[in-house]
Amino acid sequence: MLRRFRERLHLGVDAAAVVRRAGLPRAGGLWQTRVVLPRPRSALSHGVDPVTGRAAAGSCTEEGASRRVGFTNPVVGILLLAGLFDGLSGNPMGGLLLVTVGVGLARSRAEAVSNPDAGGFTPRLRRPVPWTRTWTAGCVIGGYGALAGTPARFSWPATAAVSVAGVAVLVLAGRSAARYRAVPPARPAGSAAWAAVFVGIALWELVNLLLQPSFTTGSYDHPTLSVLADPMLASTAGRSAALTAWLGAGWYLVDR
Amino acid sequence: MNSRQAAVAVYAFLAAAGVALQVLSRRAGSPIPSLGAVLGRAMRTRSGRVGVLAGWLWLGLHFFAR
Numbered sequence: 110m111l112r113r114f115r116e117r118l119h120l121g122v123d124a125a126a127v128v129r130r131a132g133l134p135r136a137g138g139l140w141q142t143r144v145v146l147p148r149p150r151s152a153l154s155h156g157v158d159p160v161t162g163r164a165a166a167g168s169c170t171e172e173g174a175s176r177r178v179g180f181t182n183p184v185v186g187i188l189l190l191a192g193l194f195d196g197l198s199g200n201p202m203g204g205l206l207l208v209t210v211g212v213g214l215a216r217s218r219a220e221a222v223s224n225p226d227a228g229g230f231t232p233r234l235r236r237p238v239p240w241t242r243t244w245t246a247g248c249v250i251g252g253y254g255a256l257a258g259t260p261a262r263f264s265w266p267a268t269a270a271v272s273v274a275g276v277a278v279l280v281l282a283g284r285s286a287a288r289y290r291a292v293p294p295a296r297p298a299g300s301a302a303w304a305a306v307f308v309g310i311a312l313w314e315l316v317n318l319l320l321q322p323s324f325t326t327g328s329y330d331h332p333t334l335s336v337l338a339d340p341m342l343a344s345t346a347g348r349s350a351a352l353t354a355w356l357g358a359g360w361y362l363v364d365r
Numbered sequence: 366m367n368s369r370q371a372a373v374a375v376y377a378f379l380a381a382a383g384v385a386l387q388v389l390s391r392r393a394g395s396p397i398p399s400l401g402a403v404l405g406r407a408m409r410t411r412s413g414r415v416g417v418l419a420g421w422l423w424l425g426l427h428f429f430a431r
Contacts, residue, residue: 195427202426217411263430271430274425275425278418279422303383303397310376313376329369330368355425355428359425362404362408
């Protein structure tokens, strides 16, 4: 390290004199001097700090590290995994949606990690919702659900109706992201119980999916939730009721 | 009990577990949060909010849309 220091000073320079002038700490004699030098810049260390082993600021190694952080988020992993199995099950649009959202979320987290000073999600407390707004939303949801349940299942009018409603809820949820209702402190044990229920449903669904003859063929003996819901969703009343419930759940999430 | 009945029984058990947790959360001083509180906390972060809304949208597209 002392040789490299001399090289940077164009050789011949008395290292000890330089050290004294620079005020750097030293120990031992002239040629046994151990100098505490400033950390080498990223140009010399090829993007990695030789002392700490961490990525130097602005280096390619740091960008790769932040990208990896984005993909280590469990929500991203769940979205990518669900998208993969949904695509394999003969639903490429749904799978593409989940994968796109997962990748977008990972990139968003990577940008947040690499630029922590940028503006992020800063929710604030919101005022209570007036009952007139809730009743109006209920009537709109009920009417829309009844109307959207009229076309046949998996038809283009039904797809358009679900897509329009989905986009509307996402827009409302995005606008309400700056406001949230105050909730009690976290209770890990109770939250773990809820997580176990949801994970159990997801795992049992996956087990039945894997026990089907193929990913695109349902099984009577090992029914998934889709197969179980087919008889109810075959009728207009069943579709309308289910769509109304789905829209109600979306409105509930907007309000969270 | 055949395979279909067993599969339905497991789904029913998990649904009943969720209902039981929601009922228990209503009791005073319960350590179990309600589903709304769990979702509310999950949606505090950007990841949680995006994940929950994406899951909701996927449900609609999966069951009703092409």
